[in-house]
Amino acid sequence: MDEGSPSNGGQELGNTWWRPREMAFRPYSLQNEAQSLRVVVRKSLVARLTKDIVETYQICNPQFKFSEDLNPKRYLTTPSVGVLNDGYDNANSDLILSVNYALVNSETHRRYIVKDVLGHGTFGQVARCLDVETNSFVAVKIIKNQPAYYQQALVEVSILTTLNRKYDPDDKHHIVRIYDYFVHQRHLCICFELLDTNLYELIKINQFRGLSLSIVQLFSKQILRGLALLKDAGIIHCDLKPENILLCTSVKPAEIKIIDFGSACMEDRTVYSYIQSRYYRSPEVLLGYQYSTAIDMWSFGCIVAELFLGLPLFPGASEFDLLRRMIQILGRQPPDYVLKEAKNTSKFFKCIGSVHNMENDEVAMDGRSTYQPLTEIDYEAREMKKPLIAKEYFNQKTLEAIVTNYPYKKNLTKEDIIRESQIRLALVDFLKGLVEFDPAKRWSPFQALKHPFVTGEPFTCPYIPPLETPRVPVAQNIKVDHHPGAGHWFAAGLSPNVPGRNRFSLHNSPHFPVVPYAHGNSYGSVGSYGSYNDGTGLGSSYGSYGDSGGTFAYFSPMGPSGMNMHPQSGVSVLGSSPDARKRIIQYSHGNGLGVSPSAGMFVPLPLGTSPSQFTPPSSYGQVSAGSPGHYGPPSPARNSCHGSSFGKVAAVSHYNRRKSWGYSGNPQSQECSSSQQWQGQFIDNTSTVQAEGQGPSQLIGGSPSHLQSNPSAASWKQRGSSGITANSSAMQNMPSSSTRSSNIQVPHSAEAAHDKSEASQSLPDPGDWDPNYSDEQLLQEDGSDESCITTEFSKGLHLGLAESSVGVGRVNRISSTSSNLPTQRQNGPIQAFSHVEVGSPPSAHDPQAGFTRFMSKPSHLMPHNSQNSPSRLGQPPAQRFNYMRPTAPQGSEWNQNKFQPPSSFNSGGPRSPGSSSFNNGVPWGRRANNPISNIPPASRGRKDYGRIV
Amino acid sequence: MENSSQESHLRSENSVTYESPYQLYAMALSSSSASASRHQRIALGSFIEDFNNRVDIVSFDPETLSIKTHPSLSFDHPYPPTKLMFQPTSLRKSSDLLASSGDFLRLWEVRDSSVEPLTVLNNSKSSEFCAPLTSFDWNEIEPKRLGTSSIDTTCTIWDIERGVVETQLIAHDKEVYDICWGEARVFASVSADGSVRIFDLRDKEHSTIIYESPQPDTPLLRLAWNKQDLRYMATVLMDSNKVVILDIRSPTMPVAELERHKAGVNAISWAPQSSRHICSVGDDTQALIWELPPVAGPNGIDPMSMYSAGSEINQLQWSAAQPDWIAIAFSNKMQLLKV
Incomplete structure (x- = not known):
C-alpha cells in the first residue's frame, strides 16, 4: 500500500x-x-468499562451491586419448570439446563459449561458444553434422573469405555470417544467428543439424493472398521442407522464415527427383543430370533443402500410392511431354520409344510419353504386390523433393479457411466451379502471389508467371502505345543470344548483367547484359538447350527484365506495375509510374555463379561450362529487393543512398549511386517497411546500379570484420576496381579469416589443382579430355551471377543474421496441460530471445537470394567444376568441434531447468503433464517425408536 | 455560544486539542444536520473513580479551529459514562438529544444554554442490583430506536419516544460489550463469549454468528459496522493489538487482521466517507488509518498513516458531520485531527 x-x-x-x-x-x-x-501497566479504560465494569463501578460506589444470578436465563430444556428433584428437574425428569449452567464432576472438579442443547430423547438430553479445563467443546449426555435410564447409561459407559480403551486406544476405528462421566444433581452425565452432523442430515442436505459412490464406499469402509471392532469386542450396537453415524469434519473431511451405544449390549447378553430402529431392523429381531452382531451388519447394509439411494431401503411403516418389503426387494425370505425357531414367525408367516420336513435343516432340497408369508388379507384376518403399509419409494422391485436403475448424475460422460455402472454392480453384490436373511450367511465386517466395493478392486464376479473360522472354546488347560503359526489352528481345532465352557466362565475370559498371542508358545495356541472360537459361530452359520461338532469342521481349511478378513482369529487359521500371520506369530514368541493363562483369564473383560456371561445359553447360541467367525487379529497391536482380559492387558502393555521403547526384537519386526499404514497409524497415535495412560510404570511390569494391572491402574493413577479409576483398575486386576493392584488401590481408596465407583461399576456386574430375575428375562426375551444346544459354543464365542480384529480395514484406506465430500458444513461454527429471545429455545452453534482433545483427556475415561470385578470370579458360571434395561432408553437421538449444518452459510445452498457474490450488497442476508438445527430429532418422523418404553 | 469562555490554546493547522480537568473516556460528536447553524458539539464524559462524574459539552468551529467550552452545558453523571451519543438525526430544531449509558440509559436534551435530563430508561426489575450497560447505539434510520448492550448477556431495544422496551434479547452467552446497528431492524453485538452475532428484529428466534474469537471465549470489546458498506464490520479482541475485519458473507474467517498496533487496540471507527478506510487507536498511543486493499498481501496490511498522541488513546470518533476530522481522547485530552 x-x-x-x-x-x-x-x-x-x-x-x-x-x-x-x-x-x-x-x-x-x-x-x-x-x-x-x-x-501498559494499567488496564485500558475500554476494558475497565466493559470486562471490568462491575469492579470499576464498585470502586466508584461501594454500594454498587451486580448479580449474575439475576441475568435472564436462556433455558435450554423444556419444560423449564422445576418440579422434581428439588426443582432441578422438570416433569420429565430432565435436568433443567440453561446457558452457562455448570455440570460438575464432583470428584475431579472438572466443570462443563452448558452452551447449547444438541438434542434430546427418551434417555435425556445432549448438551454442547465447554470443558473448562481444556477450553474446548464436548458433548455431554445428561441422563434422566430415573433408575432405568441411569442403569442403561451405565451400560453405555461401560461398553464405550471398553471399546475406547481396550479395543481402540488409537481411535482408529470410528467409534465415538468417551471422555468422562459423573453424576451431577442425580443425573448421570457422560462426556463425549463433539462431532458434527449425522448421515441422515447429510442426506437431507443433499435433498435426499444419494451420495456419490466414492463417498458411500469411503463411509462403508469406515463403518465396517467400527463394526469389526464391535464384533471383536462381542458388542452389538443394536441401533445402527444413519442418525447414529456422525461426521467428524473438524478432524478430517470425510471421517465418520459411530455413536450412541445407549442400546448396545454384549453379544452374550442379548436381553431385549425389541431393538433396532424399524427401517434398519434385522429379520432376526423382527422375527424374534436369537441375534448377534450380525444384526448390525443388516443395519449396515440398509445404511449403505440408503447412502446411495438417498432413501431408506426398507421404509416399513410397520413390521409387517417391513418384512414384506424385505421379501419383495430381496426376492427371498428368511431361512426355515430361523422361522422354525423364531418367536414371532406366526405373526408373519403361515406354516404350510409338515413339521417333519423341518427336521432337516433349512429348506427342503426342492428349495421350497415350509413357511409362506402372510398376505395382507391373512394378516388382517389374524390381527383384526389392516397392516400399515407405506408407499413405495422405488419403481423397481428388486435390489438389483433399484440400484442399477437409480438415476445417474447429470453430466456424466459415457465412460463415467460405464465405470459407475460397474461399481453399482459391485454395490449390489455387496448389499446382497449384507442384507442377507440368513444371519449365519450374512457377511461379517471382516468379510465385507474385503469386498471389491470396499477395496475398490474391479468387480468381476460375485464375491465369495473367505470363510471365517468358527470359534471354539478353548480351555485353558489345553496346551498345545505347536509352532505358533501352524500350531494355532490345530490347537484351536482341537480344543473344542464343551468342557471348556465351565472353565471359561470361571476365568471369564472370552478374551482369553487373545492372550495366547501375547504368550506365544505356551498358550499361544489357546489364544489363537480364541479366535477360533469365534469362528464357531461360523460353523453354525454354515449350516451346523447349534452343533459344536459342526463347528469345528469349518475351521482350518479356510483359514488362510479368511484371515485377512478376520483379523481376529486370524492368526492362526485364517490369516489370509501372510504378513499378519507372521506378525502374530512372531509376536507371541517374541514377547515371550509368559503370561500364565490363568492370569489371563481373570483379566478384565471388556464389558461385563463375567463368568455368567457364558451362561445364557441362548445368547451364546446366537452368537455362534450369527457370528461367522472371527479371525485372528492380524496385527499384534490389535490384540493388545482388544481386550480379552488377558489379551487386552497384554496388548496394552505392548502399546506402551512400542511407544516408549520401541519394540524389542520380534515385536518390532512384526510391526514392520505389518502394513505400512499400520505403522503410520502408530506414529500418529503416539500421543494417544500415551494418553491412554500407559505410563512407564506399566512398562516396567515384567510379568504379564503386572502388565495387566498396570495399564489400567497405573495409568490412571498417573493421571491423577480420582479414586474411581483407581478402584476400577483394581477391580480389574486379577488375582494374580493382586499385589499390584492393591497398591494402587490404596492411595485411592480413601477417596469418596471409591464407593460410588464401585457401586456404579458393579451395577452391570452380574453379581449384583438377581440371577433369577435375569434368568427369567433371558428366557423370555431370548428364548434361550431354544438354543440350548448352542450354549456350548457360546464359550467359544467369548473367546472371540478377545479378538482384535480391527486392523484389517485399514490397509485399504482410500483417501482420495475425502475431498469429494459434499458436506459443506464443515465450517460449522457459523450456525448461529439461536440466539434468541429470552427464554427461547436452545440453539446450537459451533460444533466444532472439541474434538481433538480427546487425546489429552483420556485420563478421564474411567475404566469401567466393572464386570471384571473380582467378585465375579467366584460366581457360578451358570448364573445369568442381564443388564436390566427396564426401559428402553434410546440414546439414538442424541447426536443427531448436534450440528446444524451451517451449510446454509458456506455451502451456498439456496438459503445461504454465503453464496451470494461479493457484489451483492446483501450484507446480512438473512441467514439467520436457517431453520436449522434445533429441530428435535423426533420431529423428523424418521426416527423410529422401536423400543418399547 | 454566548457563554463560550475560553479557547483552546493548543492548536495548529491540523489539530486542535482540548484539555479537560479530568480523564476522558466517552465522547460524542453531534450530527451535522442538526448542527448546521451551529458549530459541532462534542460531548465528553469523564472517567473518575467516583460516583460523581461529569459530562461536558464543547463546540468546535472548523473555520477558526477553535474549541469553545460551555460551562452551562456541563452536568453531573452517575458513574463514568460508558458511551455518549447524539441522536443521529435530530428531530428537534432547537436542541440536540444526547444519550448516555452507564448504570442505566439516560436521555438528555442539550439546549443552547442548558442540559435537561429527560428520562432514565431502566429495564431492571431489581432495585438493589444493577446490570450496567456497556454500550449502546442509536439507529440512524429509526431515530426513535436505540439498542443497549449489558453485562447481563442481553441487548435491549428501546423505543425512546415512548420510553418503552421494544424487545430484550438474550443476545449472548456472556456479557455483551458492544452493539451496533446495521439497518433499521438489524443489529450486531459482541460479547465476552467471543462471538459477533447479527440479530434481526423480524426474526428474534435466531441470530447469526459471524465470527468467533480463536480462543473460545476471548472477549470481543468493540464492534464497528461499516456504514458505507454493510458487508464489513470490525471488531477488537480484549488485550489484542489486532483489528479484525469481518465480511459477514464469509463467517468465521476474518477477511483481514490489522496488526500494526504495538499494544492493545481501544477503539475503532470506519471512515464516514469511504468504505475502505478505518481508523484505530490503542494503548500504543497511536492512531492508525488503514486502507483495506482488495486483497490482503502475505505480510499483512500496513496502515496508510499514523498519528502519535502523548499517551494511550482511549477513544475515537470519526463523525459524519465533519469527515475531515477525527476526534481522539487520551488522558485528559480530547484532540481533533484533520485527515
Whole structure:
C-alpha cells in the first residue's frame, strides 16, 4: 500500500477515491521511536468499562451491586419448570439446563459449561458444553434422573469405555470417544467428543439424493472398521442407522464415527427383543430370533443402500410392511431354520409344510419353504386390523433393479457411466451379502471389508467371502505345543470344548483367547484359538447350527484365506495375509510374555463379561450362529487393543512398549511386517497411546500379570484420576496381579469416589443382579430355551471377543474421496441460530471445537470394567444376568441434531447468503433464517425408536 | 455560544486539542444536520473513580479551529459514562438529544444554554442490583430506536419516544460489550463469549454468528459496522493489538487482521466517507488509518498513516458531520485531527 499521498486530497468527496491526507497524520513507518517496548501497566479504560465494569463501578460506589444470578436465563430444556428433584428437574425428569449452567464432576472438579442443547430423547438430553479445563467443546449426555435410564447409561459407559480403551486406544476405528462421566444433581452425565452432523442430515442436505459412490464406499469402509471392532469386542450396537453415524469434519473431511451405544449390549447378553430402529431392523429381531452382531451388519447394509439411494431401503411403516418389503426387494425370505425357531414367525408367516420336513435343516432340497408369508388379507384376518403399509419409494422391485436403475448424475460422460455402472454392480453384490436373511450367511465386517466395493478392486464376479473360522472354546488347560503359526489352528481345532465352557466362565475370559498371542508358545495356541472360537459361530452359520461338532469342521481349511478378513482369529487359521500371520506369530514368541493363562483369564473383560456371561445359553447360541467367525487379529497391536482380559492387558502393555521403547526384537519386526499404514497409524497415535495412560510404570511390569494391572491402574493413577479409576483398575486386576493392584488401590481408596465407583461399576456386574430375575428375562426375551444346544459354543464365542480384529480395514484406506465430500458444513461454527429471545429455545452453534482433545483427556475415561470385578470370579458360571434395561432408553437421538449444518452459510445452498457474490450488497442476508438445527430429532418422523418404553 | 469562555490554546493547522480537568473516556460528536447553524458539539464524559462524574459539552468551529467550552452545558453523571451519543438525526430544531449509558440509559436534551435530563430508561426489575450497560447505539434510520448492550448477556431495544422496551434479547452467552446497528431492524453485538452475532428484529428466534474469537471465549470489546458498506464490520479482541475485519458473507474467517498496533487496540471507527478506510487507536498511543486493499498481501496490511498522541488513546470518533476530522481522547485530552 502506498502511503496516502497528499495528491489525493482533492478527491476526498468521492467515496471511492477518498484518501486521508497527511495533515495531522503522517505516513506510516515501522521505525517508530521506542514505542515497541511500550508497556501498559494499567488496564485500558475500554476494558475497565466493559470486562471490568462491575469492579470499576464498585470502586466508584461501594454500594454498587451486580448479580449474575439475576441475568435472564436462556433455558435450554423444556419444560423449564422445576418440579422434581428439588426443582432441578422438570416433569420429565430432565435436568433443567440453561446457558452457562455448570455440570460438575464432583470428584475431579472438572466443570462443563452448558452452551447449547444438541438434542434430546427418551434417555435425556445432549448438551454442547465447554470443558473448562481444556477450553474446548464436548458433548455431554445428561441422563434422566430415573433408575432405568441411569442403569442403561451405565451400560453405555461401560461398553464405550471398553471399546475406547481396550479395543481402540488409537481411535482408529470410528467409534465415538468417551471422555468422562459423573453424576451431577442425580443425573448421570457422560462426556463425549463433539462431532458434527449425522448421515441422515447429510442426506437431507443433499435433498435426499444419494451420495456419490466414492463417498458411500469411503463411509462403508469406515463403518465396517467400527463394526469389526464391535464384533471383536462381542458388542452389538443394536441401533445402527444413519442418525447414529456422525461426521467428524473438524478432524478430517470425510471421517465418520459411530455413536450412541445407549442400546448396545454384549453379544452374550442379548436381553431385549425389541431393538433396532424399524427401517434398519434385522429379520432376526423382527422375527424374534436369537441375534448377534450380525444384526448390525443388516443395519449396515440398509445404511449403505440408503447412502446411495438417498432413501431408506426398507421404509416399513410397520413390521409387517417391513418384512414384506424385505421379501419383495430381496426376492427371498428368511431361512426355515430361523422361522422354525423364531418367536414371532406366526405373526408373519403361515406354516404350510409338515413339521417333519423341518427336521432337516433349512429348506427342503426342492428349495421350497415350509413357511409362506402372510398376505395382507391373512394378516388382517389374524390381527383384526389392516397392516400399515407405506408407499413405495422405488419403481423397481428388486435390489438389483433399484440400484442399477437409480438415476445417474447429470453430466456424466459415457465412460463415467460405464465405470459407475460397474461399481453399482459391485454395490449390489455387496448389499446382497449384507442384507442377507440368513444371519449365519450374512457377511461379517471382516468379510465385507474385503469386498471389491470396499477395496475398490474391479468387480468381476460375485464375491465369495473367505470363510471365517468358527470359534471354539478353548480351555485353558489345553496346551498345545505347536509352532505358533501352524500350531494355532490345530490347537484351536482341537480344543473344542464343551468342557471348556465351565472353565471359561470361571476365568471369564472370552478374551482369553487373545492372550495366547501375547504368550506365544505356551498358550499361544489357546489364544489363537480364541479366535477360533469365534469362528464357531461360523460353523453354525454354515449350516451346523447349534452343533459344536459342526463347528469345528469349518475351521482350518479356510483359514488362510479368511484371515485377512478376520483379523481376529486370524492368526492362526485364517490369516489370509501372510504378513499378519507372521506378525502374530512372531509376536507371541517374541514377547515371550509368559503370561500364565490363568492370569489371563481373570483379566478384565471388556464389558461385563463375567463368568455368567457364558451362561445364557441362548445368547451364546446366537452368537455362534450369527457370528461367522472371527479371525485372528492380524496385527499384534490389535490384540493388545482388544481386550480379552488377558489379551487386552497384554496388548496394552505392548502399546506402551512400542511407544516408549520401541519394540524389542520380534515385536518390532512384526510391526514392520505389518502394513505400512499400520505403522503410520502408530506414529500418529503416539500421543494417544500415551494418553491412554500407559505410563512407564506399566512398562516396567515384567510379568504379564503386572502388565495387566498396570495399564489400567497405573495409568490412571498417573493421571491423577480420582479414586474411581483407581478402584476400577483394581477391580480389574486379577488375582494374580493382586499385589499390584492393591497398591494402587490404596492411595485411592480413601477417596469418596471409591464407593460410588464401585457401586456404579458393579451395577452391570452380574453379581449384583438377581440371577433369577435375569434368568427369567433371558428366557423370555431370548428364548434361550431354544438354543440350548448352542450354549456350548457360546464359550467359544467369548473367546472371540478377545479378538482384535480391527486392523484389517485399514490397509485399504482410500483417501482420495475425502475431498469429494459434499458436506459443506464443515465450517460449522457459523450456525448461529439461536440466539434468541429470552427464554427461547436452545440453539446450537459451533460444533466444532472439541474434538481433538480427546487425546489429552483420556485420563478421564474411567475404566469401567466393572464386570471384571473380582467378585465375579467366584460366581457360578451358570448364573445369568442381564443388564436390566427396564426401559428402553434410546440414546439414538442424541447426536443427531448436534450440528446444524451451517451449510446454509458456506455451502451456498439456496438459503445461504454465503453464496451470494461479493457484489451483492446483501450484507446480512438473512441467514439467520436457517431453520436449522434445533429441530428435535423426533420431529423428523424418521426416527423410529422401536423400543418399547 | 454566548457563554463560550475560553479557547483552546493548543492548536495548529491540523489539530486542535482540548484539555479537560479530568480523564476522558466517552465522547460524542453531534450530527451535522442538526448542527448546521451551529458549530459541532462534542460531548465528553469523564472517567473518575467516583460516583460523581461529569459530562461536558464543547463546540468546535472548523473555520477558526477553535474549541469553545460551555460551562452551562456541563452536568453531573452517575458513574463514568460508558458511551455518549447524539441522536443521529435530530428531530428537534432547537436542541440536540444526547444519550448516555452507564448504570442505566439516560436521555438528555442539550439546549443552547442548558442540559435537561429527560428520562432514565431502566429495564431492571431489581432495585438493589444493577446490570450496567456497556454500550449502546442509536439507529440512524429509526431515530426513535436505540439498542443497549449489558453485562447481563442481553441487548435491549428501546423505543425512546415512548420510553418503552421494544424487545430484550438474550443476545449472548456472556456479557455483551458492544452493539451496533446495521439497518433499521438489524443489529450486531459482541460479547465476552467471543462471538459477533447479527440479530434481526423480524426474526428474534435466531441470530447469526459471524465470527468467533480463536480462543473460545476471548472477549470481543468493540464492534464497528461499516456504514458505507454493510458487508464489513470490525471488531477488537480484549488485550489484542489486532483489528479484525469481518465480511459477514464469509463467517468465521476474518477477511483481514490489522496488526500494526504495538499494544492493545481501544477503539475503532470506519471512515464516514469511504468504505475502505478505518481508523484505530490503542494503548500504543497511536492512531492508525488503514486502507483495506482488495486483497490482503502475505505480510499483512500496513496502515496508510499514523498519528502519535502523548499517551494511550482511549477513544475515537470519526463523525459524519465533519469527515475531515477525527476526534481522539487520551488522558485528559480530547484532540481533533484533520485527515
